[in-house]
Amino acid sequence: MRALVVHPQPEALGELTEILSSRELVVDTARSATEALNRSSGADYAVLVTNHQPPELDGIDLVERVRRYLPEVLAVVMGGASLADTPTNGAGQVFRFIARPEDRRQLAGIINEALKLVRLEREQRELVRRLRGDQEKLMRREKLLDTVVRERTREVVEAYDKLKAANRQALLGLAEAIEAKDAYTKGHCARVAAYSLELARVAGYPAEGMEALEFSAFLHDIGKIGIRDSVLLKPAALTDDEWLHMKRHPVIGYEIASKIEILRPTMSCIRNHHERWDGTGYPDGLKGEEIPLSARIVALTDAFDAMATDRPYKKALSPPECHEALRRQAGKMFDPGLVELFIENHVDDLFRTEEEQSNTTSSGG
Ligand SMILES: [Fe+2]
Numbered sequence: 127m128r129a130l131v132v133h134p135q136p137e138a139l140g141e142l143t144e145i146l147s148s149r150e151l152v153v154d155t156a157r158s159a160t161e162a163l164n165r166s167s168g169a170d171y172a173v174l175v176t177n178h179q180p181p182e183l184d185g186i187d188l189v190e191r192v193r194r195y196l197p198e199v200l201a202v203v204m205g206g207a208s209l210a211d212t213p214t215n216g217a218g219q220v221f222r223f224i225a226r227p228e229d230r231r232q233l234a235g236i237i238n239e240a241l242k243l244v245r246l247e248r249e250q251r252e253l254v255r256r257l258r259g260d261q262e263k264l265m266r267r268e269k270l271l272d273t274v275v276r277e278r279t280r281e282v283v284e285a286y287d288k289l290k291a292a293n294r295q296a297l298l299g300l301a302e303a304i305e306a307k308d309a310y311t312k313g314h315c316a317r318v319a320a321y322s323l324e325l326a327r328v329a330g331y332p333a334e335g336m337e338a339l340e341f342s343a344f345l346h347d348i349g350k351i352g353i354r355d356s357v358l359l360k361p362a363a364l365t366d367d368e369w370l371h372m373k374r375h376p377v378i379g380y381e382i383a384s385k386i387e388i389l390r391p392t393m394s395c396i397r398n399h400h401e402r403w404d405g406t407g408y409p410d411g412l413k414g415e416e417i418p419l420s421a422r423i424v425a426l427t428d429a430f431d432a433m434a435t436d437r438p439y440k441k442a443l444s445p446p447e448c449h450e451a452l453r454r455q456a457g458k459m460f461d462p463g464l465v466e467l468f469i470e471n472h473v474d475d476l477f478r479t480e481e482e483q484s485n486t487t488s489s490g491g
Contacts, residue, residue: 127241128152128169132162132176132188142175145233150241159183159191166192171199172244173237178205189219198247200240204230293388301344304351308359314431319343320476321427321468322420328471329464331419338391339420345392346399346424349379361438376400377409395420399428402459414461422461426452426468429459434474445474445482 129151131142139155146153154169156162159182166174174192178185189201200221221243222236301315322343323336331339350358353375357368364372380397383389398412398421405413407425417425433443433451443451449469456462468474475483 127172127244128154129173129175129237130154130156130162130165130169130171130192132156132159132174134158134177134181138177142230142233145230146175146237151237157181159188162188163191163195166195166199171196173240174199174201175233175237176201176203178203186220193219198244200244202233202236202240204233297341297388298344300348304347307355314435315344315347317431317477318346318424318427321430321473322423324471324473324476325423325427325464325468326420328467328473329419329423331423335391335420339395339423341389342392342395342420343424343427345379345383345389346396346428347375347379348382348396349375349377351382352378373400373408392420394418395424397421399424401425403456403461404458407459417461422464426460426464427473429455430468430474445478448474 127150129146131139131146131153133139133142133155134157136157139157143153143155151173154165154171156165162174162176165171171192174189174196176185176188183191185203185205189203192201193199201219202222202224203220204224205226221240224230224232224236298315305311305313305315319340323340326336326339353372357364357371360368376397376399380393383393383396395418398407398410398417401407401410401412401417401421402425403414403417403422405411407417430448430452433448434445436442452460452465452469456465472483
């Protein structure tokens with residue numbers, strides 16, 4: 127560290143330099159305030175020792191001026207006993223006053239004390255600087271981590287969405303593959319799915335089950351993959367044996383769905399979509415609310431779409447005829463509550479133009 131000693135007399139400067147110089151402290155000297163200020167502007171002094179009245183300036187004024195360059199400098203002012211007792215404004219900036227010239231010998235001790243203080247302050251500043259640096263580093267790291275996590279999350283969500291979309295395409299493609307065998311059923315699965323979702327909505331079906339219901343409706347006849355074409359596509363009435371074979375499709379579909387993870391939630395609907403409310407359906411002969419709600423919904427919408435579209439063996443029924451047929455089968459084939467919800471909420475308007483809908487309404491359907 128460096129000290130600056132200011133005194134007009136060369137002998138006093140020599141004496142002070144001798145007292146103060148040590149391994150730790152290099153001493154510079156100045157004989158006037160002007161010289162002291164010149165030196166201070168270019169050097170990093172830890173300590174300033176000045177006599178009470180160097181030429182040109184009051185000692186305390188000099189301290190004030192030097193501290194503009196070196197705000198941390200520890201200043202010791204010698205002589206001027208009265209100053210120590212009646213400090214002026216600038217006196218607060220002075221570390222220690224030495225009252226009488228003959229007390230100079232105390233200077234070594236005072237300066238040692240001052241140097242300890244300077245070291246302590248410097249250490250403290252260094253610590254604060256390091257801590258601040260560490261904190262900034264930590265904050266930067268945290269921010270980076272946050273960005274990385276957000277980015278990864280987005281990627282995972284995107285990948286999941288893509289996978290889901292791909293699964294959906296594959297499943298719906300499967301349903302369409304079954305439909306493709308028979309031109310007359312084209313679009314049937316998509317319509318059954320749409321009617322089912324709408325009927326489920328008005329029936330208060332749980333939101334988290336909607337996706338499974340959509341798949342169930344789309345794929346309810348997936349078991350037809352296992353039905354012989356000679357039976358599936360037979361243009362005439364089926365024999366008893368052929369009917370028995372045909373009636374296996376819900377169980378075949380159920381078995382297919384049980385082997386595909388994503389189709390597990392659709393198993394019960396696929397198996398039971400030919401059950402009847404009165405218990406005379408197949409394959410399990412379930413009755414009323416024993417039949418899963420999803421299967422009751424699909425039983426109704428599947429039958430409705432068959433009535434409402436042209437088939438090779440019959441023309442489409444008009445909307446009022448469809449409603450009449452549904453009501454006739456309420457409590458027999460279909461859940462009567464669902465039949466009413468279907469008709470009251472105009473679920474069947476989904477695939478009708480506005481004109482067709484107004485015709486339906488005016489004809490009393
Ligand atoms: Fe079926």
